[in-house]
Amino acid sequence: MRGRFITFEGVDGAGKSTQIDRAVDWLRARGMDTLATREPGGTPLGEALRALLLHEPMRLEAETLLMFAARAEHIAELIEPALASGRWVVCDRFTDATFAYQGGGRGLPAERIATLERWVQGELQPDLTLVFDLAPEVASRRRAAASVPDRFEREQLAFFERVRAAYHARARAHPARVQLIDASGTVDATWRLVEARLAELCV
Numbered sequence: 001m002r003g004r005f006i007t008f009e010g011v012d013g014a015g016k017s018t019q020i021d022r023a024v025d026w027l028r029a030r031g032m033d034t035l036a037t038r039e040p041g042g043t044p045l046g047e048a049l050r051a052l053l054l055h056e057p058m059r060l061e062a063e064t065l066l067m068f069a070a071r072a073e074h075i076a077e078l079i080e081p082a083l084a085s086g087r088w089v090v091c092d093r094f095t096d097a098t099f100a101y102q103g104g105g106r107g108l109p110a111e112r113i114a115t116l117e118r119w120v121q122g123e124l125q126p127d128l129t130l131v132f133d134l135a136p137e138v139a140s141r142r143r144a145a146a147s148v149p150d151r152f153e154r155e156q157l158a159f160f161e162r163v164r165a166a167y168h169a170r171a172r173a174h175p176a177r178v179q180l181i182d183a184s185g186t187v188d189a190t191w192r193l194v195e196a197r198l199a200e201l202c203v
Helices: 016-029 044-055 060-084 095-105 110-121 136-146 157-173 187-202
Strands: 005-010 034-038 088-092 128-133 178-182
Touching: 005 016, 005 095, 016 034, 016 088, 016 128, 016 187, 034 060, 044 060, 060 088, 060 095, 060 110, 095 110, 095 157, 128 157, 128 187, 136 157, 157 178, 178 187
Parallel strands: 005 088, 005 128, 034 088, 128 178
Antiparallel strands: none
């Protein structure tokens, strides 16, 4: 039986990384052979491209193409083989992030992203996408307390407002797959929302 593919999304600072760890533990405790991975990254090539994407200035077109180059390798080398073998895959970001960041945040036309999506992914889509929804100003305060920012995290508030709006648009366009999670509460309160969505998928 083919495994399930779950992706976690949201603006930087929304707290999805903490929830991914909990989700993976929760799935494994219920007997799901679960692989945790991330984008960009997940493979040696993907991790090398991640370092460039997070820290090297580049044109928007190059940024988007590198995202999909890393994704093509990730799908072929890790995601598809895992799903085909029956494993569940939990991924920190996937193509919805490209629509949100390069599309909404930076202004790349959505049809260009969609063309690359069809070419690189074919019919592959997540079974469930959880978008951790948080006001950008709150996410900014959380980021400031957490880490040294990369070039995306250094963007202005207006950028993250556009990213958030793009995520909301994705949720409206794909309501069966993309679920908004209120990330404004405590870690435990947010987890209860995540757990409920995971439990629905595991039925």
